[in-house]
Amino acid sequence: MSTPTEFQYKEKPDTLVLFDVDGTLTPARLTISDEMKKTLEKLRQKVCIGFVGGSDLSKQVEQLGPTVLADFDYSFSENGLTAYRLGVEQASQSFINWIGEEEYNKLAKFILRYLSEMELPKRRGTFLEFRNGMINVSPIGRNASTDERNEFEAFDKVHQVRAKFVDALKKEFSHLALTFSIGGQISFDVFPTGWDKTYCLQHVAKDGFKDIHFFGDKTFVGGNDYEIFTDDRTIGHSVTRPEDTIKILTELFDL
Numbered sequence: 001m002s003t004p005t006e007f008q009y010k011e012k013p014d015t016l017v018l019f020d021v022d023g024t025l026t027p028a029r030l031t032i033s034d035e036m037k038k039t040l041e042k043l044r045q046k047v048c049i050g051f052v053g054g055s056d057l058s059k060q061v062e063q064l065g066p067t068v069l070a071d072f073d074y075s076f077s078e079n080g081l082t083a084y085r086l087g088v089e090q091a092s093q094s095f096i097n098w099i100g101e102e103e104y105n106k107l108a109k110f111i112l113r114y115l116s117e118m119e120l121p122k123r124r125g126t127f128l129e130f131r132n133g134m135i136n137v138s139p140i141g142r143n144a145s146t147d148e149r150n151e152f153e154a155f156d157k158v159h160q161v162r163a164k165f166v167d168a169l170k171k172e173f174s175h176l177a178l179t180f181s182i183g184g185q186i187s188f189d190v191f192p193t194g195w196d197k198t199y200c201l202q203h204v205a206k207d208g209f210k211d212i213h214f215f216g217d218k219t220f221v222g223g224n225d226y227e228i229f230t231d232d233r234t235i236g237h238s239v240t241r242p243e244d245t246i247k248i249l250t251e252l253f254d255l
């Protein structure tokens with residue numbers, strides 16, 4: 001497969017470097033540094049670059065800057081459910097489109113019924129959050145304060161209410177290819193199996209890259225970079241913070 005003409009100005013147009021955002025390009029939930037921006041500008045002269053983040057594009061605009069779509073060859077939000085190539089939007093996907101109204105209705109009814117029967121010391125609001133690429137289920141509710149979050153987390157450690165809930169859902173909806181992930185303090189996420197960061201790789205397949213590097217900080221089992229980090233299609237790099245990313249890039253690509 002030949003290199004797309006748009007990338008031929010680069011030194012290694014058949015190499016793509018993909019980055020996680022939080023903890024890899026920026027400190028968690030914070031903005032990109034000038035040093036990282038300069039490093040990426042130099043890198044982009046040599047290879048193709050892209051980011052793949054779990055949150056939506058508005059969050060990445062906040063963290064990576066208002067010109068983010070022009071600063072990267074590929075921009076992948078929500079693991080690639082929203083995708084841009086050279087600033088041009090590619091086909092997008094959503095949870096509701098995938099599952100369909102009928103099955104979603106059954107899932108939502110089961111969740112709400114189960115929640116109503118669960119013994120809990122406290123309840124707040126927003127128990128089922130409908131997102132573009134997933135649903136998020138929280139027994140205490142997403143309106144819980146920080147103290148209430150901590151209390152719920154401690155309660156759940158003892159009573160395992162989330163783990164039991166996930167088991168019940170797995171049993172009831174075994175006919176659907178759903179993944180349940182208890183990643184945070186008060187909730188769990190439900191999304192189609194395979195809609196982790198590897199989802200974005202389908203968008204780059206047609207450009208025929210020889211090497212695809214991936215940099216991420218949550219590359220351990222259960223971390224949200226694990227699947228793409230260990231995928232056969234990528235060369236994985238595990239980093240501890242943005243400074244570490246800069247150090248490895250400088251050595252690897254002679255910046």
Ligand code: M1P
Pocket residue numbers: 136183184185186187188189
């Ligand atoms: O990033 C991990 C999780 O963070 C939040 O979880 P919680 O509110 O339970 O702490 C949520 O945004 C969740 O979707 C996410 O997986």
